[in-house]
Amino acid sequence: xxxxxxxxxxxxxxxQLIIRTARELAEAEGWEAVTTRRLAERIEYxxxxxxxxxxxxxxxxxxxALEGFSVLAAELRAVVRKADGPVEAFTAVADAYLAxxxxxxxxxxxxxxxxxxLPFGLPDSPAPLKQAFAALAGPIAEVAGAEDxxxxxxxxxxxxxxxxxxxxxGRLRPDYAQQRLALLVxxxxxxxxxxx
Amino acid sequence: xxxxxxxxxxxxxxxQLIIRTARELAEAEGWEAVTTRRLAERIEYxxxxxxxxxxxxxxxxxxxALEGFSVLAAELRAVVRKADGPVEAFTAVADAYLAxxxxxxxxxxxxxxxxxxLPFGLPDSPAPLKQAFAALAGPIAEVAGAEDxxxxxxxxxxxxxxxxxxxxxGRLRPDYAQQRLALLVxxxxxxxxxxx
DNA sequence: TTCGTTGTCTAGCGCTGCTAGGATTCCTTC
DNA sequence: GAAGGAATCCTAGCAGCGCTAGACAACGAA
Numbered sequence: 537x538x539x540x541x542x543x544x545x546x547x548x549x550x551x552q553l554i555i556r557t558a559r560e561l562a563e564a565e566g567w568e569a570v571t572t573r574r575l576a577e578r579i580e581y582x583x584x585x586x587x588x589x590x591x592x593x594x595x596x597x598x599x600x601a602l603e604g605f606s607v608l609a610a611e612l613r614a615v616v617r618k619a620d621g622p623v624e625a626f627t628a629v630a631d632a633y634l635a636x637x638x639x640x641x642x643x644x645x646x647x648x649x650x651x652x653x654l655p656f657g658l659p660d661s662p663a664p665l666k667q668a669f670a671a672l673a674g675p676i677a678e679v680a681g682a683e684d685x686x687x688x689x690x691x692x693x694x695x696x697x698x699x700x701x702x703x704x705x706g707r708l709r710p711d712y713a714q715q716r717l718a719l720l721v722x723x724x725x726x727x728x729x730x731x732x
Numbered sequence: 733x734x735x736x737x738x739x740x741x742x743x744x745x746x747x748q749l750i751i752r753t754a755r756e757l758a759e760a761e762g763w764e765a766v767t768t769r770r771l772a773e774r775i776e777y778x779x780x781x782x783x784x785x786x787x788x789x790x791x792x793x794x795x796x797a798l799e800g801f802s803v804l805a806a807e808l809r810a811v812v813r814k815a816d817g818p819v820e821a822f823t824a825v826a827d828a829y830l831a832x833x834x835x836x837x838x839x840x841x842x843x844x845x846x847x848x849x850l851p852f853g854l855p856d857s858p859a860p861l862k863q864a865f866a867a868l869a870g871p872i873a874e875v876a877g878a879e880d881x882x883x884x885x886x887x888x889x890x891x892x893x894x895x896x897x898x899x900x901x902g903r904l905r906p907d908y909a910q911q912r913l914a915l916l917v918x919x920x921x922x923x924x925x926x927x928x
Numbered sequence: 929t930t931c932g933t934t935g936t937c938t939a940g941c942g943c944t945g946c947t948a949g950g951a952t953t954c955c956t957t958c
Numbered sequence: 959g960a961a962g963g964a965a966t967c968c969t970a971g972c973a974g975c976g977c978t979a980g981a982c983a984a985c986g987a988a
Contacts, residue, residue, distance in 0.1 A: 570973080571974080571976085572977080580939080581936080582936065583937090583976090583977095584936075585936070586977095587977070593976065614953095648901070648903075686908065687905075687908040687911035687912050687915060688915055690898075690908060690912055693892070694894030694895040694898050694899075694904065695887070695890060695916075696894065698889070698891055698892065698893035699893035699894070701844075701893065701897065702844075703844075706852060707844075707852040709883075709886065712882065716887040716890070719887050720887055723922055726922065739965090739966095768946075769943090776966050777968090778969080779946080779947095781966090781968090782946095783945095783946070788945075789945065907958090
């Protein structure tokens with residue numbers, strides 16, 4: 537059955553090629569440039585091939601988004617590992633989240649603006665999604681203090697999300713970026729910060 | 733020159749009709765249902781008429797967005813007028829902002845997701861835009877305490893924006909909505925709240 | 929070598945935003 | 959009241975979109 541194995545391997549490679557190409561195209565020229573025709577041309581196959589891998593275009597975007605969640609989870613975990621104590625972990629996570637949004641706007645869009653029907657916070661959510669949320673919410677919940685950690689984490693996440701999206705559409709003054717982050721961290725830590 | 737005046741008046745009315753119809757269609761069936769053909773059909777004119785009023789479809793969305801900013805500004809001012817003191821005004825504004833986003837998702841989308849090229853925070857920004865931002869940022873800046881009011885207002889706004897968008901895409905637990913808002917207000921007020 | 933399956937492509941459907949050019953309507957002038 | 963001119967509007971169509979049916983070719987099995 538080696539032939540069949542080779543075929544499956546090639547199919548999987550092409551699957552990844554589609555996702556990677558879609559992401560590259562989106563990061564280079566924005567998602568509006570990612571059409572099925574251009575994507576097909578780039579991978580050097582005809583359009584229908586895309587549909588033998590994905591149900592529709594949204595599914596391709598969702599696949600890119602999923603990759604984005606993996607990347608984000610890895611980056612968040614990396615900065616937490618280096619952090620010394622909960623407060624430092626919290627600031628590092630907030631900082632890394634904003635940096636991710638600013639550095640990979642297309643990926644961020646796929647994750648939070650385009651693929652809105654990804655199952656979030658459900659038991660059957662894809663693993664990368666859960667991991668990313670856990671990597672973000674964990675360090676945040678650590679500094680929740682007396683508050684209920686879940687709503688607290690959601691709120692901080694929303695604040696970070698708002699900063700990313702508003703900043704990217706040019707609605708926040710770029711020169712205030714650092715101050716905004718510092719303010720957020722300071723206020724969110726609240727009494728917690730005084731304990732350290 | 734009464735004839736010309738009548739024509740100009742009719743043109744202005746049709747201009748408003750286009751904006752109103754686009755908004756109604758978007759609020760009823762979402763922005764993806766707002767196509768130039770359907771819009772033309774609804775106003776009982778042919779497609780090219782739209783283009784004698786607006787440069788392109790984005791301009792129509794932008795016009796709806798502008799109307800949204802007027803509505804938001806009015807609502808924010810209304811709740812501030814009723815509020816007793818800066819703290820109450822702050823909470824009222826935050827509450828009204830979230831209520832607006834939840835009640836008029838299509839309008840909110842036009843304002844913050846679709847019409848991303850509206851000139852924000854510039855001297856030549858449209859009046860409704862400035863007014864809405866002022867109505868929001870004013871009461872927020874009041875409770876900035878020792879902080880720089882501008883970055884503080886931007887940050888709180890970003891938090892509210894994040895709450896609106898994440899909640900609407902089903903990424904925040906609906907039953908935590910009140911807790912999230914309460915937490916935001918409490919933390920953002922910080923020391924300021926203790927003064928009252 | 930033939931057959932049947934599997935994989936891929938060509939061609940096309942209905943839709944989108946947008947526009948050129950013709951037709952019609954309306955006001956002005958004689 | 960009739961004719962000329964200008965403003966207004968519509969029909970028809972372009973290129974591109976997501977997506978798919980059906981023809982075709984490549985390839986392993988018998």
